[in-house]
Amino acid sequence: MRRRQLIALVRKDLRLELRTRETIVAMVLFAIVMMVILQFGFGTRDDDLTRFVGGLMWVTLAFTAVLGVGRSYVAEREQRVLDGLLVAPVPRMVMLAAKAIAILIYMVAVEVVVIPLVGIFFVQGPYWGAIGWIAITALLADICIALAGTLFSGLALFTRARDLILPVLFLPALVPVVIAAAGATHAVAGGPHDMSEWRGYCLFLLGYAILFALVSIATYDAVFDD
Amino acid sequence: MSGGAQYVVAAYAVIWFLLLAYVVVLGSRTARVGRRLEAITRVLDRREGRDGESGPPEDAA
């Protein structure tokens, strides 16, 4: 029963996205522009930025995530989907999980483009051999982003100036994710291939995801309590 | 003063300054409460004065 509700809600988000292709296309474009800006912001064109690969990748992805998370509740708010959902006998937990999964899928879709591009644009080194480790890092970080993003975008949903509120709430909470994900990416692709360092950061990401999952589960009922 | 003493003094000055600033903020709120209480007193005075003279209904004013 709950699984069917969950699948239906996720499919609703994905079908809306496939029909309009608004969010993911905008996110990918934004990420590419962001990388170009970072490249020119960091200095000359012939510098090797391999050392900064973790930072470049996760700064880009963090801001892209804010963009995507901000879009994730647009249909609910503007087309009054939320009213229907809240009346329907769907547990809040299922709504939370469905939204988190939708954000996760957006992020993965963006990363399929962005992570190879980071390699092409910035890295002169053993990047492609480590692509599997980077993918695992990215998946863990995406789970963190999806959980925290669902909670904070739910909070920002009905505030005034929500487009400003969301980054202000979301980015400080995202700082640990950026630190850990950038560190893990750097550990496997930015020079020294240090697996114990990578493991440490990934364990941290796992802990972040678990903690935010607990907080979301404990408080999500109160987010939509109108 | 030995080396670095000025930094210690600066750190304590900052602590006291910000704590006092916070107390001033609390005080300004108390002042606002006081102002509003005075306003209420004036309203009550006016009402009583008017009631004593002729006692017209209040919504006539």
Add this chain to the structure above:
Amino acid sequence: MTPSLTTDGPVRLRGERAAIIWGTIATVLVVVSTIGVFLVAPEDADQGIIQRIFYFHVAIAIASLVAYGVACVAGILYLRTRDRRWDDACEASIRIGLLFSVLVVITGSIWAKASWGTWWVWTDPRLVTYLIVVLIYVAYFVLRSSAEDDRKMRYSAIYAIAGFASVPLSFYSVRVAESFVHPVVFTGGGANMPTSMLTWFIMAQAAMVALFIALLEVDLLGRRSERALHMLTIRLERG
């Protein structure tokens, strides 16, 4: 017989006694610990006089975490009871916690200048962590200012809980990164402090926590009288 305002009703507002008691305790402890830290505690062999910043710097840091913890508990209790007094407690504690965190960042920066020669050191985990913590809790007030009434209180309670969850995450992420980039930069100095220093550190810590409680009580008293005044105004306007 008309009731007299001066003799009827509670002589004291609820919490007034607590504010007086905690204010007294905080005053005494602050005076005693200031004297102790400056005049009694021994000079640190390595850092000299600069080390005396440490007592209050760390004590305020821990007191601000206590404040955020109190705010988190108040947030949980608000969501449970929907009693706006818990929302008051939550906001007041976060406000004091934020004040303390700003103090931690500033005194930490002064310490960095004194011992390393620069105002900001990205490798000192405490400075960086508290900067992140300040950002997290400033956002609390941004959130509060952009929602109304019931929604405002509910959202801020949720954010106080989520924010308190991000605090240890920020601590660990900064320290995990630190341990890989610069192995053992900072050992804290809590466990290997001489006893005489530890005594005064504990005293300073008690002073700062008492100060937090006293400020909280005073703040809550102010809110209570504001609310009473608000009700009075509404009744007067009704006629």
